[in-house]
Each structure stands twice: as structure tokens, then as C-alpha cells.
Amino acid sequence: MNKNVHYTKQFKKDFKLCIKRGYNIQQIRSIMKLLESGKELPEKNKDHNLTGNFLNCRECHVQSDWLLIYQLFDNDIIFIRTGSHSDLFS
Template sequence: MTKYKIVWTTKFKKDLKLAKKQNKDLNKLDYVINILIQGKELDAKYQDHSLTGIYKGYRECHIDPDWLLIYKKDDDKIVIIMLRLGSHSNLFEKQKNY
């Protein structure tokens, strides 16, 4: 099975710093990322789905009920782009560009 390379956006890195300050369980994030790196499907409990609007072409999964990961899987380049990490309100209510 092919392993994907991870690309971290600057915004994702900032989101990750905030998650650390908020004492989020980063082991849960690591677990999800490791599944994605291996090219496997996430379990249904992560509610992985494609997005529309400004995030069209990206996917979102729930690490916790209100802690989301937005990413894009590029099968041609064997890369997963980690775009954003945060709550529903941080990621969607203000519709911030990345």
C-alpha cells in the first residue's frame, strides 16, 4: 500500500498551535493522520465527507464532535494537504479564506 506524504499549510500550522494551547488531544489527530497517510478509509465515526463552497475539492473529518480537520488528498502526487484544523465556528461561520 502506498504511503502519502503530508504537506502542512501555514494556516494549518497556526491552527495546530492553537489546538495545543487549548489542550486538545493531539493523539487523536495523529491517529487520523496516520490512517490517511496509509491511504486507508476513516471509520464512519469520523464523518469524513467532501466539502463545497470555498473548500470545494477538500474533505472534512471530525476528530472530536467540534474539532475538525480539513484536508485534500492528491492521489496523483501521493500527497495529503493539511489545510485547516479547528471548530465549526472557526472554520465555517466567518468563511475565512485560507
């Protein structure tokens, strides 16, 4: 069952910045599709829970320094932020 997908305004801005930086958008789209369909991510994506400002959120790696922060619910997924470590945690 596919989840209902929601995007924060900040995620939309982050996504546009990733396009501008020349990131391979197909990589993040494939990860997002897996999450939307409720499937587990491969080990290489290092999916894990976050704490602090992003409590109750999860983070996974698209590439070594390209992250995706999202929040999962029973029927919904919210894509919160995407970008480098320094973009998200500085």
C-alpha cells in the same frame, strides 16, 4: 503506500492553537496517520467532501466540534485547516 504530506501555514497555526486549548493531539495524529497511509477512516469520523470555499477538500471529525480539513491527491495529502466549526466556517 504512504502519501507525501504537506501542511498549509494556516494548518500549522491551527494546530498550535489546538495544543494551547488542551485538545488531545494524539486523536488528530492517529487520524492523520490513517489518511497518510491511504486507509479509510472509521464511520464515527464522518469523513465527507466539502463545497463552497473548500471545494475539492474533505473534512472529518476528530471530535464532535473538532474538525480536520484536508485535500487528497494520488500521491499527496495536504492538511489545510483544523479547529472548531466556528473557527473554520465563521
